[in-house]
Amino acid sequence: MDGASKNQKTAMIISSVVVGMIGLSFAAVPAYRAFCQITGWGGTTQRAEDGADRTLAREITVRFDATVSQGLAWRFKPEQLMQTLHIGETGLAFFEAENLSNKPVTGRASFNVSPAKAGKYFKKIECFCFTEQILQPGEKVSMPVTYFIDPALNDEKNLDDVQTITLAYTFFAWDDAPQVTAAAE
Numbered sequence: 084m085d086g087a088s089k090n091q092k093t094a095m096i097i098s099s100v101v102v103g104m105i106g107l108s109f110a111a112v113p114a115y116r117a118f119c120q121i122t123g124w125g126g127t128t129q130r131a132e133d134g135a136d137r138t139l140a141r142e143i144t145v146r147f148d149a150t151v152s153q154g155l156a157w158r159f160k161p162e163q164l165m166q167t168l169h170i171g172e173t174g175l176a177f178f179e180a181e182n183l184s185n186k187p188v189t190g191r192a193s194f195n196v197s198p199a200k201a202g203k204y205f206k207k208i209e210c211f212c213f214t215e216q217i218l219q220p221g222e223k224v225s226m227p228v229t230y231f232i233d234p235a236l237n238d239e240k241n242l243d244d245v246q247t248i249t250l251a252y253t254f255f256a257w258d259d260a261p262q263v264t265a266a267a268e
Contacts (some may be wrong), residue, residue, distance in 0.1 A: 133156040134208065135171035135231050139161045141230050142167050148251040156184040157218065162225065171234045177225045178211065178252065182218035189265055191215045197249045204236035205248060215257045 145168065147161035165240040182188050192212040198207045211226035218224065231248070236242050
């Protein structure tokens with residue numbers, strides 16, 4: 084094999100590796116998100132169609148936290164600071180959001196729970212965080228989240244120390260949202 088052929092082969096291998104690495108970098112975020120949703124890793128909560136099949140005597144306090152990312156002209160806060168429920172009991176909490184700008188703004192909430200080891204057992208039935216939220220100028224809304232703590236938490240010995248779970252949301256500007264034009268209003 085001559086020098087030119089070796090160089091071409093080396094260039095093809097390096098190019099293939101670079102293309103593969105770029106492809107993997109784009110796949111990493113959705114793959115990581117899916118992993119977290121399946122396992123509850125990092126405090127990622129789970130979705131549920133219905134409430135729990137049983138309620139236990141053990142109680143857990145759920146604390147609520149709300150923040151807004153830089154650049155989003157919203158005020159966002161929990162309407163209650165905490166709720167205490169029996170494991171398996173369905174809870175309903177509300178968060179208030181207000182658009183402080185003079186134009187429609189679309190936001191999307193990310194969420195997690197702490198301690199992270201409880202994420203797998205924190206189940207949401209319905210949540211404003213499942214879709215983007217559009218607030219008109221000056222609009223204030225109350226947004227619900229329906230949830231429960233899965234009774235399977237009680238079977239995990241490493242969760243015996245969990246007495247309080249914090250459900251935290253951060254709202255971000257949603258850049259991928261369709262833009263509202265004057266003609267559409």
